[in-house]
Amino acid sequence: MRSIALGLAIIFCHSAFSDQSLSDWISGQRKIAIHNLMANISPPGAACGAVVASPSKSNPDYFKHWVRDAGLTMNLVISLYEGASDRTWRENYFQRMMDYVDFSRRNQTTPNPSGGLGEPLFYANGAPYTPGWGRPQNDSPAIRAMVLARWANVLLDQGKVELVKEKIYYPGLPAHTVVKADLEYTSHHWRETCFDLWEEVRGHHFYTRMVQRKALIEGAKLADRMGDGGAALWYREQAKQISVEIEKHWSSQKNIIETTLHRDGGVDYKHSNLDASTLLGILHADTFDGFFPVYDERALATAEALVRTFHGMYPVNQTGEGIAIGRYPEDRYDGNGFSEGNPWLLLTAAVAEFHYRVAKGLRVLGHIDVTRANESFYRSVSHGLLKSGAHLKAGDPAFDSIVDNIRDRGDGFMARVRRHTGGDGSMSEQMNRYSGFLQGAPDLTWSYAAFLVAAWER
Ligand code: NOJ
Numbered sequence: 453m454r455s456i457a458l459g460l461a462i463i464f465c466h467s468a469f470s471d472q473s474l475s476d477w478i479s480g481q482r483k484i485a486i487h488n489l490m491a492n493i494s495p496p497g498a499a500c501g502a503v504v505a506s507p508s509k510s511n512p513d514y515f516k517h518w519v520r521d522a523g524l525t526m527n528l529v530i531s532l533y534e535g536a537s538d539r540t541w542r543e544n545y546f547q548r549m550m551d552y553v554d555f556s557r558r559n560q561t562t563p564n565p566s567g568g569l570g571e572p573l574f575y576a577n578g579a580p581y582t583p584g585w586g587r588p589q590n591d592s593p594a595i596r597a598m599v600l601a602r603w604a605n606v607l608l609d610q611g612k613v614e615l616v617k618e619k620i621y622y623p624g625l626p627a628h629t630v631v632k633a634d635l636e637y638t639s640h641h642w643r644e645t646c647f648d649l650w651e652e653v654r655g656h657h658f659y660t661r662m663v664q665r666k667a668l669i670e671g672a673k674l675a676d677r678m679g680d681g682g683a684a685l686w687y688r689e690q691a692k693q694i695s696v697e698i699e700k701h702w703s704s705q706k707n708i709i710e711t712t713l714h715r716d717g718g719v720d721y722k723h724s725n726l727d728a729s730t731l732l733g734i735l736h737a738d739t740f741d742g743f744f745p746v747y748d749e750r751a752l753a754t755a756e757a758l759v760r761t762f763h764g765m766y767p768v769n770q771t772g773e774g775i776a777i778g779r780y781p782e783d784r785y786d787g788n789g790f791s792e793g794n795p796w797l798l799l800t801a802a803v804a805e806f807h808y809r810v811a812k813g814l815r816v817l818g819h820i821d822v823t824r825a826n827e828s829f830y831r832s833v834s835h836g837l838l839k840s841g842a843h844l845k846a847g848d849p850a851f852d853s854i855v856d857n858i859r860d861r862g863d864g865f866m867a868r869v870r871r872h873t874g875g876d877g878s879m880s881e882q883m884n885r886y887s888g889f890l891q892g893a894p895d896l897t898w899s900y901a902a903f904l905v906a907a908w909e910r
């Protein structure tokens with residue numbers, strides 16, 4: 453009795469202590485991240501509503517509006533809006549969202565080299581970006597639709613039906629509002645190959661298909677709300693067909709979700725087909741309907757493969773807590789040119805978020821089934837104890853301790869993010885694989901957004 457009590461006390465003190473310091477850092481860093489992220493929305497020199505990927509104008513020039521980065525950033529601004537208690541801030545976030553709606557519609561109507569809505573980026577002043585580029589990137593309009601459909605729901609809940617009809621979703625063709633146009637584009641073009649989110653490979657991508665599917669499902673709900681029932685049926689039918697294609701990305705032989713199928717252009721050296729963007733697809737496009745939930749055995753298997761690969765690959769991962777995660781093992785992009793790839797802050801934060809969400813998801817689900825596919829993951833979080841065929845139920849002490857370990861492992865990735873963040877809280881795109889120093893675009897908007905989402909999920 454006595455020794456049990458003592459044991460618990462020690463465990464409690466230890467975790468309270470270590471949680472405290474990481475938690476303290478996170479709460480300070482949250483304020484800096486919000487500040488630096490907001491500074492990249494409509495900055496001086498950019499059009500109102502533009503979100504620059506980074507303030508950096510040379511080496512690399514990221515002072516442009518990437519549709520994907522902007523959407524993921526503004527999705528966070530919706531959360532900030534919903535959580536704001538201060539009225540001035542609430543109004544500020546509201547205005548930023550409406551500026552983004554207008555700028556997005558302007559992007560859609562600006563003639564561009566993609567000739568459609570899959571154009572990945574624009575100059576910060578809204579002019580088309582005409583140099584050669586990996587285009588189209590069809591995740592981009594899907595992300596824009598996903599985020600603005602969420603915003604439309606916020607407005608509808610406030611009774612602003614006319615505003616939504618005017619600017620976001622007007623039922624009727626030809627589409628002349630931003631979400632309706634993106635849904636029409638996505639529902640008619642998802643079968644075509646396009647460039648991936650890393651702008652390098654043309655083919656069918658797990659990430660792109662996941663966000664397309666979610667955009668169409670959320671879009672269908674919005675269409676129903678707006679009295680556009682026929683369109684809702686069509687969007688749902690396309691989403692269903694995309695789901696069938698998404699399943700094909702699982703390779704039981706490699707035990708990973710393969711990032712690209714049917715490559716027909718772009719770089720050809722991604723031999724492993726292992727890519728952290730598959731986890732981003734699961735995180736960004738969860739529809740909470742049982743399709744690829746975070747704790748899906750295929751997601752866990754892929755996460756484990758990524759963690760092991762990058763652990764062994766980056767010298768910086770040989771010391772210190774947590775593992776820094778990169779895009780894919782064969783990556784050569786160093787943040788400004790091509791030499792050697794490095795770990796990325798936004799991906800390390802995303803893997804933290806993944807672990808937090810798996811832990812939470814398993815608690816709700818109430819059981820763990822260890823399978824051939826996810827065994828490597830569960831062995832890692834159980835010191836090798838859990839083997840294929842094991843079943844644990846909520847209430848078993850073992851279930852609780854595994855779920856706690858998963859959550860703590862998430863904290864390891866957050867500790868890794870902390871280790872490489874600048875002393876002033878600044879976050880670039882990458883950290884050097886040997887020295888750990890920040891590298892690539894400074895103050896990357898997406899790095900701040902990814903950190904904030906992970907902090908929120910924690
Ligand atoms: C090449 C990189 O590989 C790609 O991911 C990046 O988006 C572009 N350059 C733009 O910087």
Ligand code: NOJ
Nearest residue numbers: 505518520521649650651
């Ligand atoms: C490089 C990344 O590969 C791409 O996903 C991103 O959109 C751009 N940089 C801008 O941040």
